[in-house]
Amino acid sequence: MNNFVYYSPTEFVFGRDTESQAGELAKKYGAKKVMIFFGKGSVVRSGLLKRVEDSLSKAGLEFFEFGGIQANPLIDKAREGVEVAKKENPDMLMAVGGGSVIDTAKAVAAGYYYDGDVWDFYLGKCKPEKALKVSVVLTIPAAGSEGSGNSVITNMQTNKKLGLRMPLLLRPVFSIMNPELTYTLPPYQTACGISDMMAHIMERYFTNTKDVFVTDEFCEGLLRAIIKESPKVFANPEDYEARANIMWAGTMAHNDVCGVGREEDWTSHGIEHELSAIDDTIAHGAGLAVVFPAFLDAALQKNPSKVAQFAVKVFGVQPKANETETAKEGVAKLRAFFKSIGMPVTLTELGAEHVSIDEAVEHLRANRGDSIGFYVQLTMEEVKDLLRAVK
Numbered sequence: 001m002n003n004f005v006y007y008s009p010t011e012f013v014f015g016r017d018t019e020s021q022a023g024e025l026a027k028k029y030g031a032k033k034v035m036i037f038f039g040k041g042s043v044v045r046s047g048l049l050k051r052v053e054d055s056l057s058k059a060g061l062e063f064f065e066f067g068g069i070q071a072n073p074l075i076d077k078a079r080e081g082v083e084v085a086k087k088e089n090p091d092m093l094m095a096v097g098g099g100s101v102i103d104t105a106k107a108v109a110a111g112y113y114y115d116g117d118v119w120d121f122y123l124g125k126c127k128p129e130k131a132l133k134v135s136v137v138l139t140i141p142a143a144g145s146e147g148s149g150n151s152v153i154t155n156m157q158t159n160k161k162l163g164l165r166m167p168l169l170l171r172p173v174f175s176i177m178n179p180e181l182t183y184t185l186p187p188y189q190t191a192c193g194i195s196d197m198m199a200h201i202m203e204r205y206f207t208n209t210k211d212v213f214v215t216d217e218f219c220e221g222l223l224r225a226i227i228k229e230s231p232k233v234f235a236n237p238e239d240y241e242a243r244a245n246i247m248w249a250g251t252m253a254h255n256d257v258c259g260v261g262r263e264e265d266w267t268s269h270g271i272e273h274e275l276s277a278i279d280d281t282i283a284h285g286a287g288l289a290v291v292f293p294a295f296l297d298a299a300l301q302k303n304p305s306k307v308a309q310f311a312v313k314v315f316g317v318q319p320k321a322n323e324t325e326t327a328k329e330g331v332a333k334l335r336a337f338f339k340s341i342g343m344p345v346t347l348t349e350l351g352a353e354h355v356s357i358d359e360a361v362e363h364l365r366a367n368r369g370d371s372i373g374f375y376v377q378l379t380m381e382e383v384k385d386l387l388r389a390v391k
Contacts, residue, residue, distance in 0.1 A: 001261035011174040023059030031092035033062040037105045072280040073100040075155045078107035092133045099143025106151035106170045122162040136175040141247040142193030144254025146175035161277035179243035191341040192285030197250040199288040204259035206375040212262045220313040267373040268292045274360040289343035293335045294386045300327040302376040
């Protein structure tokens with residue numbers, strides 16, 4: 001196990017009607033004026049935004065709205081948010097929504113104290129040294145951004161989708177999580193969230209770090225729990241306990257508890273980001289359902305050991321004569337699971353057959369160099385091959 005520092009100060013307030021505590025929690029963390037981030041209007045139509053604002057009013061806090069944030073959030077919207085924040089001077093940002101809304105709020109939090117372009121942080125030109133406080137009312141279990149210090153933003157002018165990872169600065173001070181708020185999610189969006197959280201676990205799981213039994217068990221147990229609870233959510237969207245388990249799994253998948261002490265991979269996320277950077281209508285979770293099994297197909301040819309362990313411990317595959325055959329069956333079961341929840345497993349099913357594989361991989365090369373990966377190293381030609389195999 002590698003040396004590590006784990007710091008996770010977020011207060012999670014989980015359960016029915018917890019959004020009614022937004023005001024008192026914001027006040028507890030020193031807020032006087034709150035900038036509320038939300039998406040395309042579902043939180044307005046559902047009445048959630050009003051309930052949150054009523055709670056803020058009851059606590060005696062000022063607030064103002066910043067809406068219209070889209071899936072696969074854009075740097076232009078984050079820049080706009082920075083300008084608004086500098087004009088209005090909030091002392092807390094509250095994201096009411098899913099990962100895209102939260103990631104935009106984090107970008108604004110980092111950009112508020114910076115005189116340059118917030119995109120500089122995502123390019124790695126510099127690091128934020130200070131940020132506004134971020135809080136969350138979660139509506140979509142998927143990205144895990146409610147418990148992480150990560151933010152991913154797309155720049156459509158350059159077709160770059162890049163991440164900022166600042167666990168000591170950008171973790172939300174509190175996250176409100178009411179599983180009832182997820183009842184009305186469309187099945188496809190629910191499935192995208194499930195594949196996204198599974199990918200967050202698997203990016204950490206596939207490692208060459210030795211003697212990480214505890215975090216292996218965390219990863220395997222979370223994956224088994226997600227696989228078990230997912231059919232219940234689709235059979236009955238208002239199954240509170242199943243929704244609750246899925247929601248908490250999404251948080252645990254990405255708050256780093258599965259990744260401490262081990263080298264992480266993130267190859268599949270890197271590849272998928274290039275696809276959805278070119279076409280921002282591609283849902284991130286759906287893209288991962290295509291890319292991750294394809295990555296494992298390539299990985300097991302070079303290093304089947306952890307893929308075989310995954311097959312046995314997560315999907316109950318009986319060990320075969322050799323690790324490669326065991327690993328192959330595990331990947332087949334992963335694909336079958338994704339298909340069972342309505343996820344695509346090919347680029348054509350994803351609606352991405354028009355995306356140029358050569359263009360996507362050249363963008364990946366520009367961002368990552370001539371090879372990518374830690375569990376296995378893949379050249380850019382090998383990345384092209386694995387994408388062509390799932391065309």
